[in-house]
Amino acid sequence: MITMEAVIEVPAVTDGSPWPVAAMAPGSWLMLNAGCAGDQVGLFVTALAGRIEVQPPDGRDEVVNALLADEFLIAAGDLQVRDPTTGTVMTPGCCAGLEDWRDWAQVLIGDSPWLGHDPGPEVEFVSDDLRVRQDGGETRHRGRWAGVHVDLPQSALPGLLIGVQRDLVGFLDALTGWATRIGLQRPGPL
Structure with missing residues (x-):
């Protein structure tokens, strides 16, 4: 059965982190769900923090406060099929x-979402299936990803997206538990 998971790209953690992080290869994919261990949650928060401006030697509470104050958090990733x-x-x-x-969800109305570039993944419609190509667009049929794809029934997409939402809500529970376990302070007034 085809699966769909929320993932983030693992960053290179070079300057250390104010909390324990999972040892994963930079560029690999961290799946987000209720089963994430504390060091995986720490890696996720470190990935988010890598995109905000926090001046060293700020500690973990300052990093979290900066994250909470940020209007729009960005994490390299998306859904993995x-x-x-x-x-x-x-x-x-x-x-x-x-x-x-x-x-x-745009696929449900006949549009393909933007899935990034290089190698240019895309979704196309093939009969009653969705073909998710790793190498689409101009690079199709060239390079190492040529022809690599997953076909899934269009009718399965709503259930898969509901599963992703359930995983992300479960991940929020894991994040809350992690923050409590490591003793993060509640932020002051924003």
Whole structure:
């Protein structure tokens, strides 16, 4: 059965982090769901913090306060589509953001969401299926991703998106538990 998961791209953690983070290879994908361990949640928060301006030697409370004060949080990622039968995994393209995951609902009205570039993933309609291509657009049929795709029934997409939403809500619970366990202070008035 085809699966769809919310993922973020793992950043390079070079300057350390004010909390424990999972040891994952930069450029790999961290799935977000209720089962995320504390160090995985820490890695997610570190990825978010990498895009805001916090002056060293600010501590963890200052980092979190800056995140909470930011109007629009951005995390490199999106939805990953996996076909366990073939082992094919379709990952977000460069510059795609998890904050745009809801754009996949555009497929339900016949449009393809923007899934990033390089290698240029895209969704196309093939009969009653959706073909999610890793290498679409101008680069199709060239390069290492040529022809790599996952086909899923259009009728399965609403259930998959509901599952992603459920995973993200579960991840928020994991994030709340993590923040409590590491003793983060509540932010002052914003």
